[in-house]
Amino acid sequence: MLFNPKSFFSKNQSSVKLLKRVVLISFSLLLLVLFNYQITKGSYYLRRAQNNYVRVIPLYSLRGSIFDRNGVVLAKDMASFNLAVFPYQIKNKKDSLFKKISQDLGLDQKIIYKNYKKNLRGFFSPTNIVTNISKKKALHLKEAYPKSLSINPTPQRKYLRPLETAHILGYVKKASSLKKQLKKYGYKPLERIGIYGIEQYYDSYLKGKNGGDLIEVDAAGNVVGFLGRKRAYRGKDIYLTIDSRAQEIAKKSLNKRKGTIIFLDSNSGEIITLYSSPSFDPNLFIKGKDLGSIYKNKASPLINRATQSTFPVGSLIKPLLAIAGLQENKIKPTTTFNCKGHLVLGSNRFKCWGTHGVQDLYQALAHSCNIYFYKLGLIIGPKKISSWAKKFGLDSKTFIDLPYEKKGFVPSPQWKKDKFNQSWYAGDTLNLSIGQGYLHTTPLAITLAINSIANQGYLVEPILLKEVEDAEASLAFRRTLNIAGENLKIVKKGLRKTVNQSSGTARILKNLSLEISGKTGTAQTSGRSHGWFVGFFPYKQPKYTISVFLENGGSSHQALRIAYSFLDKLKRNNIIK
Amino acid sequence: MNFLKRISKEFTGLKTIVLSLVLLNLISIASLYSSLHQQGQFVGGDFFSKQLTWIAFSWIVFIIFNFINYRLYYNLSFIIYTLSIILIGAVYFTGHEAMGAQRWLSIGGFSFQPSELSKLAIIIVMARFFSHPPANNFLKDFFLPFSFVGLSAFIIFSQPDLGTAIMVILIAFAIGLFSKVNKKYFVWVLIAVLIAAPFSWTFLKSYQKKRLTAFVNPNIDPLGSGYTIIQSKIAIGSGQVFGKGFLAGTQNQFNFLPERHTDFIFTVIAEEWGFLGSLFLLFIYWLIIKKIFDRLKKIRDPFAYYLTVGIGIYFFLHVFINIGMTLGIFPVVGLPLLFVSYGGSHLISSFILLGIFFNISRNYK
Known part of the structure; x- marks a missing residue:
């Protein structure tokens, strides 16, 4: 429908007038205020501008420290000593001063000039010309040039377990080294801001509040008065759920091989260990040194493989498929399929890794029999498998409190049609049923999916924050998957057999006598296969969930050995009982 | 000559605006040049040349849009809107690099603020909706x-970006x-909004609350926004009737004013050109706006x-909110001064x- 042009345009004339009047009145208001400032009070403001220049010298706050669950310090601020000048004080003697200092320190004069230029923020701000020198040297120079130099101790971040916790903690950078737009958010150029990890995620807790000295300077630039100080407030301390001893054991167990170890409280989702290998030293970012070794490393140490990379999961999908089959009433635990070592579908042969004979669900899980799960997958159908994989969170974020988390991907017939304009083949269903093909997810997401079998069917939200100084933090969150308790018990029993049955795929873990249940996985890729193990213990009421992932590790066997060594050391060190 | 005559005829009643625009460009260049000085030294780096590039580029864009029939936006309104949502969404997801400040998308060496585009899109979508008679529903x-507005x-x-x-x-x-x-x-x-605001907190999911607690709260100045406003007032007031002259604003030259080349550029103008300069600037703005409503x-x-x-x-x-902000009438929100502040997105x-x-004007002479 359209307006009747005649009435529409004639009636509007009065509101146009009103609009113009609003503009005129608003502008007049601005003029009135301007008149008041510039003419009525003009000489007053001019006097203020001429006589008293008020200047702020920022005082930077100390960042809060980060501790592990036992109160071990992981990151804290330490003093670093810098020599600074106030540009307005050295106006004419800059060159001679810099020359003398460079001679005293044996430092190239160019570096001093470079620092001066880089750190210059204004004529009344302390400007660092020599950074990071020993306290002794700093005091010595201050004595030699008491009028021109000042010692400017600034806090520097120090990571005490750098390699063990790099991916969890992240690091800090000076805001000035980032984009200038940060200034809009109240960051001062020299203020440090959390980049990556906990330092970034909880930056608002850690950063504290900057203060400043308010000084008066005259038109010549001399300080004529001290108006006041607004003190800086230290940031809040943060306690994490991780155990630094376990982080160290994880680091040793992986021994620089590409992969992850995740160890968490099955019920609360508290992360006790989250280690991604290879790791990096965040202290290098603080010092700005040797960063090439991090960036050039082909193993991409900066990536947190547990949350930022996705991989095919291989047989880890089988327990989830088993639950789907039971929930959808497609099978009973006693249903059997016969494994002859391969399955013929059209002109293709789909292999099993062994010839298992007649298998029920328990045996199929214990042996990780592909044929059983091929057939189960065909019965359930790709749409249902896809929707169950999504229900288990394989294509969503886990909402762990770390930035830049990636989510996985779960294929479906509709997706394949939209994306490749191809129909979904039975072969695709077979691949999906053993965790190959299009499906890929993060190690953390698949760990939490299997963890739901350990904790009566809850998808927990993983959490790294245990406590913030002076603040209540109750962040546990979990979501029920509405799976019948009976079905969970059946699958749990099957997963127990992988360890305690002599033919089980994870039997080497039996020696640990921790009553572990779990599932191995070997995921084929274009390169060497990925090795997986995810398990939980003790059997009756699981308390802990462990997951080991080895990128291009060859097979699940390697992952199992690492899981063994990790858990064994946790036990020996009394971290678990 | 014929050609010039034709052009001149084509732009009947619009020449005032073109002239005003040129004046605003000159004012922008001069005040930016001044604001990039500290104690007589130029400290602007590549800011100045960048802005000149932006201005030149904007004129090209301006001329191109002169020749696009405005009815096209009616047909494309929802596509433009969707594009604006995708772009601001893209910043939200990819702009993470800038750590907490996610407003910019970087193309080449220049970064662009897509939220500017969404203002444009909203005007077009609103115009489309209201160009039909209401259904009294x-x-x-x-x-x-308004659900379109709400989403953006x-x-x-x-x-x-609260502003x-x-x-x-x-x-x-x-x-x-x-x-x-x-x-x-x-x-x-x-x-309804006034009543509902306090209750909405309870509807947030736990992880959303978690995110909100970790949300970086932008505070404006270590000594409170009061410092900026006091310095701004001193700068403006001390300009008096005739101003201190080009490059002679002491408040400006001594680096007392933060953000003086972007959101606080008006203080530089008012300090150096005084009440008369401010009056002149406001007059130009008023002229443009009046010509539009006329x-x-x-x-x-x-x-x-x-x-x-x-x-x-x-x-x-x-214009009203930016100048009002430098005068302390409105709270300090990040908002540039029309056609004058440093920055390419708002200019374009x-x-x-x-x-x-x-284009509309040339259709309805």
Whole structure:
């Protein structure tokens, strides 16, 4: 429908007038205020501008420290000593001063000039010309040039377990080294801001509040008065759920091989260990040194493989498929399929890794029999498998409190049609049923999916924050998957057999006598296969969930050995009982 | 000569605006040049040359938009809107690199702020909705158009860019008040929003609360925004009637004013050119806005009508709120001064809007 042009345009004339009047009145208001400032009070403001220049010298706050669950310090601020000048004080003697200092320190004069230029923020701000020198040297120079130099101790971040916790903690950078737009958010150029990890995620807790000295300077630039100080407030301390001893054991167990170890409280989702290998030293970012070794490393140490990379999961999908089959009433635990070592579908042969004979669900899980799960997958159908994989969170974020988390991907017939304009083949269903093909997810997401079998069917939200100084933090969150308790018990029993049955795929873990249940996985890729193990213990009421992932590790066997060594050391060190 | 005559005829009644624009460009260049000085030294780096590039580029964009028939935006309104949502969404997801400041998308060496585009999109979408007679139905007349506004504002707000989010809502609301939609809807909604605000917290999911607790709260200055405002007032006031002269503003030259080349550029002008300079600047703005609203009586297409209303309101609000902010009338939100502040995004979108207006004007002479 359209307006009747005649009435529409004639009636509007009065509101146009009103609009113009609003503009005129608003502008007049601005003029009135301007008149008041510039003419009525003009000489007053001019006097203020001429006589008293008020200047702020920022005082930077100390960042809060980060501790592990036992109160071990992981990151804290330490003093670093810098020599600074106030540009307005050295106006004419800059060159001679810099020359003398460079001679005293044996430092190239160019570096001093470079620092001066880089750190210059204004004529009344302390400007660092020599950074990071020993306290002794700093005091010595201050004595030699008491009028021109000042010692400017600034806090520097120090990571005490750098390699063990790099991916969890992240690091800090000076805001000035980032984009200038940060200034809009109240960051001062020299203020440090959390980049990556906990330092970034909880930056608002850690950063504290900057203060400043308010000084008066005259038109010549001399300080004529001290108006006041607004003190800086230290940031809040943060306690994490991780155990630094376990982080160290994880680091040793992986021994620089590409992969992850995740160890968490099955019920609360508290992360006790989250280690991604290879790791990096965040202290290098603080010092700005040797960063090439991090960036050039082909193993991409900066990536947190547990949350930022996705991989095919291989047989880890089988327990989830088993639950789907039971929930959808497609099978009973006693249903059997016969494994002859391969399955013929059209002109293709789909292999099993062994010839298992007649298998029920328990045996199929214990042996990780592909044929059983091929057939189960065909019965359930790709749409249902896809929707169950999504229900288990394989294509969503886990909402762990770390930035830049990636989510996985779960294929479906509709997706394949939209994306490749191809129909979904039975072969695709077979691949999906053993965790190959299009499906890929993060190690953390698949760990939490299997963890739901350990904790009566809850998808927990993983959490790294245990406590913030002076603040209540109750962040546990979990979501029920509405799976019948009976079905969970059946699958749990099957997963127990992988360890305690002599033919089980994870039997080497039996020696640990921790009553572990779990599932191995070997995921084929274009390169060497990925090795997986995810398990939980003790059997009756699981308390802990462990997951080991080895990128291009060859097979699940390697992952199992690492899981063994990790858990064994946790036990020996009394971290678990 | 014939060609020039034809051009001149084509732009009847628009020459004042072109002249004003050139003046604003010159003012912008001069005040930017001055604001990039500290104690007589130029400290601007590549800011100055960048801005010159932006201005030149904006004129090209302006000329191009002169020749695009404005009815095209009617047909493309929802596509433009969707594009704006995708772009601001893209910043939200990919702009993470900038750590907490996610407003910029970087193309080449220049970064662009897509939330500027969404102001433009909102004006076009609102003009389309209100160009049809209202159905006297709350859902159709009010809820539908304003859900578009709400979505844009919400995404911009979470970037986080409170200033632009408020601006989007204000512009849309102002166009809405000018439309034929029953005004009582606006009153209802205002009341509903005031009542609902405190309750919305309970509806957030735990992880959302978690995110919100970790949300970086932008505070403006270590000694409170009061410092900026006091310095701004001293700068403006000390300019008195005639100003201190070009490059002679002491407040400016001694680095007392933060953000003086962007959001606080007006203080530089007022300090160096005094009350007369400020008066002159306001007069130019008033002239442009008046010329825009004057055109309304000739327009015979409701869509063009509301586009023009939107463009005028956009210009007016930007000038009024920015200058009001430097004078301490409004709280300090990040908002540039129309056509004058440093920065390319707002400059280009203002020029685009003016280009659209010129095209409308040439259709309704």
